[in-house]
Amino acid sequence: MIAFDRVSLAYRTGQFALEEVSFTLKPGSFTFLTGHSGAGKSSLLRLIARLEKPTSGDIQVGNEQYSRLKPRHEPRLRRSMGIVFQDNQLLYDRSVFDNVALPLIIGGYRFKDVKTRVMAALERVGLSDRYADNPIVLSGGEQQRIGIARAVVARPKLLLADEPTGNLDAGISEEIMKLLLQFNASGVSVLFATHDTDLLNGYRFPQLVLDGGRLTADQTVGGAGFSYQPQSPNSEPEVTS
């Protein structure tokens, strides 16, 4: 469960990236986070990952009340979620295997588990045969899949995806979307930031729509012709602002 309670975020420049945002997402849900560029999507995801701290308001993820979270427990919180970045954030000084293994090394997993989990994650994104390559030799779509493998390798309950298809062409976006759906089907909550209208129109999932840092209650695309059908009764976001 993710709950935002009147959360605002101002960067050092004084400009508000988010203002009074409140919503609740149920466990196991698949939710689109959408809005124009600069609307505050990345900021919202960074708040969930505790990479930023709200200027006001409080956030709860699972049992963690962020206002009561000790700074030394923030890394552990971050390890409990997987994050996929638009610019994939892979390290090009090491192999695909070592990139995907990094969260497990950070988490202190045993070598036997590191091997099986990394290979299983690569298997799921269809790239297990490329484990020894440097990610630089892979295509953009393949690199993004490595990023997804790395995000899910420690089996998080929550997957945050920040425009993972932003730089990729339509066919590959579809592929990434299918992968995220698979993980959602196995019980992982997914919060998928995107402004890819093809995806938003093609998949009928609840949407959090941001506009200039404010959450609009509107769950439809373009405000018309979109009939929202939750994938499961639990997955509907309640916009409570």
Place this chain on the structure above:
Amino acid sequence: MIEPDVGSRWSYTKRGYALTQSVRQLRERSVATFITLFVLGTTLALPAVFWFGSASLSNLVNRSVGEESITVYLSLDVSELDGAAFAKDWQNQTGVKRTTYISRAEALALFQEQTDLNDALAALGSNPLPGAVVVYPNIDPAVPGDVTVERVEALAARFKAMNAVERVQIDLDWVRRLQSALTLFRVIVSLLAVFLTLTGLLVIGNTVRLELLRRQREMEVSTLLGASRSFLTRPILYTGTLYGLLGGSIAAVIATIAYSFIKTPADQLAAQYASPFRLALPTAGQFLTIIAVVTALGLIGAVMTVFRPSSTHITNR
């Protein structure tokens, strides 16, 4: 499923990963690493040489005084019997190790043995040499040099005040001069050693700072993946420690080589002062201590760089 052919089991543990990363950085920039290590080694070699030698130096000062004696020349009218009694009296005084009486006749015999002035002496007709008592002060080598010199001089002053004593000769001037020279030498070299050690610390600090910049990206990504502060800093601390270990080994080797160059002239100099002093070669313990100290220096340099208040490289928001 494919059985992956990957790095060693250990390199996938937290500590193993940190060490693998820092060793990799050292090896990838092998020329820069070598130059840095060489700078570090030569910089710290002088303090190491000084440290190797400092024990020998204090030994030199104390031992030289320890071998010193006071020659008390008795008046010509003091009889052989009285002279021997004088020597015996002083044998048991505090501050005196032992005394030797040289009678006038013995003095003459010694003089004739050591010089070619027999004809001149014969011409004098009578023995012109006084009897003498050689007093060996009881000197504790643990007492610092200057105090020892003062004690010997105080003892000499007591002899001087006696009627039966004609003249007292102590040959401590050269020891004094040597001590002054050594003190000056020590102060200068200590200052140099402090400056060079600080330089070494700066070299390590700077290397670690560059390493922080190079690893910026890896540290950012690791932070995003939930790395703790200790996970982020560990490879950097290992890098500093490795630089210390390798630089310290180079310093110890250079110091030992330099020391062997110093040994011969130093021993010759000591021999000219009739000192039994010989420069001792550094022991394995001293050699390892230098390496250990510089290794600690490397770790300290890294800690100071990583945890300095203005360090913006590592944030754990």
